[in-house]
Amino acid sequence: MRxxxxxxxxxxxxxxxxIFLSPVYIIFINSFKDRRELYExxxxxxxxxxxxxxxxxxxxxxxxxxxxxxMVVTIVSVAFIVILSSMTAWMLARTGGKISTIIFMxxxxxxxxxxxxxxxxxxxxxxxxxNNLGIQLYNTLSxxxxxxxxxxxxxxxFLYHGFIKSIPISLEEAATIDGASKLGVFWxxxxxxxxxxxxxxxxxxxxxxxxxxxxxxxxxxxxDLRTIPLSVFYFFGEFTIEWNLAMAGLTLTIIxxxxxxxxxxxxxxxxxxxxxxx
Amino acid sequence: MGSRKSKxxxxxxxxxxxxxxxxxxxxxxxxxxxxxxFFDWDGIAxxxxxxxxxxxxxxxxxxxxFMQSMWLTVLFTVLSVVSVNVVGLAFALLVTxxxxxxxxxxxxxxMPYLIGGLILGYIWxxxxxxxxxxxxxxxxxxxxxxNWLNNETFALFALVFVFTWQMAxxxxxxxxxxxxxxxxxxxxxxxxxxxxxWQRLTRVTLPLLMxxxxxxxxxxxxxxxxxxxxxxSLTGGGPANATELFAMNIYNEIFGYGNYGYGQAKAIxxxxxxxxxxxxxxxxxxxxxxxx
Numbered sequence: 359m360r361x362x363x364x365x366x367x368x369x370x371x372x373x374x375x376x377i378f379l380s381p382v383y384i385i386f387i388n389s390f391k392d393r394r395e396l397y398e399x400x401x402x403x404x405x406x407x408x409x410x411x412x413x414x415x416x417x418x419x420x421x422x423x424x425x426x427x428x429m430v431v432t433i434v435s436v437a438f439i440v441i442l443s444s445m446t447a448w449m450l451a452r453t454g455g456k457i458s459t460i461i462f463m464x465x466x467x468x469x470x471x472x473x474x475x476x477x478x479x480x481x482x483x484x485x486x487x488x489n490n491l492g493i494q495l496y497n498t499l500s501x502x503x504x505x506x507x508x509x510x511x512x513x514x515x516f517l518y519h520g521f522i523k524s525i526p527i528s529l530e531e532a533a534t535i536d537g538a539s540k541l542g543v544f545w546x547x548x549x550x551x552x553x554x555x556x557x558x559x560x561x562x563x564x565x566x567x568x569x570x571x572x573x574x575x576x577x578x579x580x581x582d583l584r585t586i587p588l589s590v591f592y593f594f595g596e597f598t599i600e601w602n603l604a605m606a607g608l609t610l611t612i613i614x615x616x617x618x619x620x621x622x623x624x625x626x627x628x629x630x631x632x633x634x635x636x
Numbered sequence: 637m638g639s640r641k642s643k644x645x646x647x648x649x650x651x652x653x654x655x656x657x658x659x660x661x662x663x664x665x666x667x668x669x670x671x672x673x674f675f676d677w678d679g680i681a682x683x684x685x686x687x688x689x690x691x692x693x694x695x696x697x698x699x700x701x702f703m704q705s706m707w708l709t710v711l712f713t714v715l716s717v718v719s720v721n722v723v724g725l726a727f728a729l730l731v732t733x734x735x736x737x738x739x740x741x742x743x744x745x746x747m748p749y750l751i752g753g754l755i756l757g758y759i760w761x762x763x764x765x766x767x768x769x770x771x772x773x774x775x776x777x778x779x780x781x782x783n784w785l786n787n788e789t790f791a792l793f794a795l796v797f798v799f800t801w802q803m804a805x806x807x808x809x810x811x812x813x814x815x816x817x818x819x820x821x822x823x824x825x826x827x828x829x830x831x832x833x834w835q836r837l838t839r840v841t842l843p844l845l846m847x848x849x850x851x852x853x854x855x856x857x858x859x860x861x862x863x864x865x866x867x868x869s870l871t872g873g874g875p876a877n878a879t880e881l882f883a884m885n886i887y888n889e890i891f892g893y894g895n896y897g898y899g900q901a902k903a904i905x906x907x908x909x910x911x912x913x914x915x916x917x918x919x920x921x922x923x924x925x926x927x928x
Binding site: 472505511 | 767
């Protein structure tokens with residue numbers, strides 16, 4: 359009796375999770391159906407698996423190009439964020455005094471600024487810099503990366519700062535006495551010790567940057583610069599009525615996320631938990 | 637070595653690159669943004685910017701569409717905060733029970749957050765459009781299952797629904813961390829004293845979860861207020877502006893209608909309101925946290 363009750367609880371839990379994810383399943387099965395089959399029964403399993411809409415969606419979304427753009431933007435942004443914010447956080451945490459405190463406070467305070475508050479002046483500024491100084495910040499992937507670094511600096515420095523405060527300073531002092539330079543101390547001793555928090559910083563930023571829509575939509579004009587969320591947006595703008603095609607497109611964009619999730623599942627859940635609680 | 641000069645040098649070498657980028661991307665636009673809010677301007681550099689003082693701000697309160705979007709945003713946020721946290725907490729309590737499938741369930745429930753707001757909105761557009769109507773026809777419950785997106789009242793509920801779907805798994809993670817932080821002895825002691833499941837939940841677990849409440853209320857409040865992606869892809873602000881929330885209203889004012897100065901005044905107001913609300917919430921819930 360007891361065993362039966364336990365098993366029914368287990369089944370109920372998995373069932374609940376499956377129902378929760380059913381919209382994803384519905385999108386997936388319908389991406390193989392033709393229009394007649396789609397409207398006859400949306401919830402039925404497809405009669406035949408046709409990949410026709412996938413090839414079409416891939417072409418119309420310019421999927422590979424968008425995927426590469428998203429990868430480049432995400433990886434390069436996150437690499438810079440990790441390097442620059444860990445260095446900054448270490449200096450701020452280890453050098454006491456008013457200046458460090460003020461810089462840290464300002465960084466934290468800006469986390470309250472919503473993107474909508476600065477989007478217009480930011481666009482004015484980057485187009486101004488691009489047109490007058492010839493530094494290509496507007497309508498380039500490197501410009502988008504530059505802005506990503508600025509936007510995610512505060513949270514990342516905050517996370518690193520909290521972690522660094524909790525590690526004893528004696529190791530660094532010993533290395534300094536042995537004649538290591540600041541750079542040596544940081545890269546050889548400190549940075550390896552930061553690995554757990556680096557994982558958290560990386561995961562949080564990957565999710566935010568990969569899924570970001572508004573900033574890329576404001577700064578990237580050229581069609582071949584589009585990231586995945588941007589290409590989905592334009593794809594839907596043009597093909598809303600053709601749901602079979604749309605669903606193949608949606609499934610395509612979810613696949614990389616699912617793969618990423620399956621590979622790094624443990625770290626993602628842990629990282630998000632830590633990032634939120636700190 | 638150790639001279640003041642070299643210390644400053646190292647300090648700058650480590651902090652300057654990030655701080656310069658941060659200043660250009662966040663600080664300077666924020667300050668320029670405050671400046672723009674006092675002007676009447678259409679965003680075209682060649683056209684004159686006319687200084688209007690506080691007029692943009694006083695116009696805000698007479699702007700029906702803006703006041704409506706503000707009210708809708710408040711309504712949306714209140715409903716969302718309640719629904720996300722109730723669902724998220726329920727999930728957390730379920731998956732921290734000693735079930736073998738708990739880890740699998742946790743992984744699945746977190747999934748929507750990873751997919752990203754824009755894509756979630758499109759997925760649910762189809763579900764409301766096609767699956768809801770189908771379910772309504774089959775079950776006869778057509779007053780519940782119809783295309784919510786075409787109805788001015790229900791479209792807002794649809795947004796709350798989808799936002800809950802997106803965020804519940806996220807706050808679940810926050811609550812799980814909180815639940816796992818509660819010392820086992822405390823729960824054991826309550827059990828020995830004869831407390832029922834319900835009493836243990838309401839008298840022991842929930843009070844000790846206050847820090848987790850502080851965090852997830854802060855997250856849902858600020859995310860709810862700032863919602864844009866899901867709003868854009870699910871309803872696009874429609875039908876008849878019935879779901880044009882704050883962030884979208886600002887975007888449309890600036891980039892849609894080209895009212896740069898006025899739109900920027902809205903954007904500054906947006907910042908003030910978000911800062912005031914989230915700081916107040918953190919202050920209030922922090923005070924109620926129980927010291928262990």
